[in-house]
């Protein structure tokens with residue numbers, strides 16, 4: 023496929039657009055966009071315009087995902103889904119998730135209205151990070167048909183449920199089933215920054231993801247008794263802060279004992295949160311990951327038992343909610359090979375790797391053949407404002423993406439899948 027739009031110009035444009043979206047934020051001075059916030063609406067407006075200008079029909083589904091449909095050469099045709107997420111962590115960089123959406127739009131632009139035997143749907147997922155509700159993948163779980171009532175009733179720190187957040191955005195939770203992945207979807211493909219140091223250390227611009235580590239997310243609420251910090255002797259306290267602190271250290275100790283296991287308490291909320299009051303309640307998050315589901319679930323179960331042991335000994339109580347128990351997934355071998363061939367045509371070496379970070383791809387892999395392409399991340403820095411990516415690597419990714427589209431459009435094996443669809 024010839025592409026007359028200069029790839030280097032496209033790469034510059036992709037980076038400029040990611041930077042532009044980083045300025046659309048709910049926290050002035052830093053980048054933060056959570057599920058269906060006002061900032062998300064503004065972000066959708068901008069990305070929707072880019073999608074439309076590239077020839078896509080734009081809509082927002084009932085789970086708040088932004089969707090752009092670029093038609094195929096013929097009216098009835100299956101679709102290839104490209105995407106990533108448009109929400110961010112607090113104080114985020116400009117590229118985690120966003121790059122995958124903007125780069126997919128750039129592929130549509132590079133097609134310059136040429137049509138393929140399959141349609142292309144670009145999806146900007148509404149929620150991947152789990153920041154607002156402690157529960158990630160709201161957008162992609164809707165596509166996988168896994169956004170159940172329990173998830174919709176989950177509350178943010180202001181007591182707003184996922185369901186209400188959807189309604190407040192002007193969408194209908196009752197229509198979430200219509201957001202489901204269509205049966206004529208051939209595959210899901212996601213471009214994403216690596217968010218780690220491996221590709222940089224190897225001097226390789228693009229990575230081919232073989233699998234994504236599973237993750238457990240949960241919340242623990244340590245319930246003690248608030249009391250006066252000056253008058254309550256140490257042996258008569260039920261201090262939720264000390265109990266939580268002991269458990270947090272246990273989380274670190276357990277993770278360090280097992281190779282490849284990572285466990286994080288990244289969020290803490292203390293009640294009443296005053297210097298001269300013993301903490302009555304402490305809510306903490308837990309995030310546990312490993313490429314083996316057995317290792318991960320055993321660690322998560324053990325940490326729940328340890329929390330019970332700690333509160334029992336200290337005369338407190340603990341409540342525990344599992345917010346996500348997502349198994350590890352493998353990527354599609356056929357698509358991985360196709361990506362490697364496409365990258366080679368783009369003059370680019372690749373490296374196969376497992377992703378420790380979670381991605382929408384791990385949810386969609388349960389529904390359709392799925393693959394991910396990683397871009398080298400300078401310094402391995404991510405979830406941080408200094409996150410970056412080079413123009414050259416973005417250009418390689420676009421070129422690889424265009425070669426991949428050409429290959430898939432002419433691949434006999436992919437055509438067979440299309441026939442089945």
Ligand code: GLV
Nearest residue numbers: 151378379380381
């Ligand atoms: C997503 O960024 C994750 O937490 O892995």
Ligand code: MN
Nearest residue numbers: 118119150381
């Ligand atoms: Mn991401």
Ligand code: MN
Nearest residue numbers: 111118151405
């Ligand atoms: Mn992230």
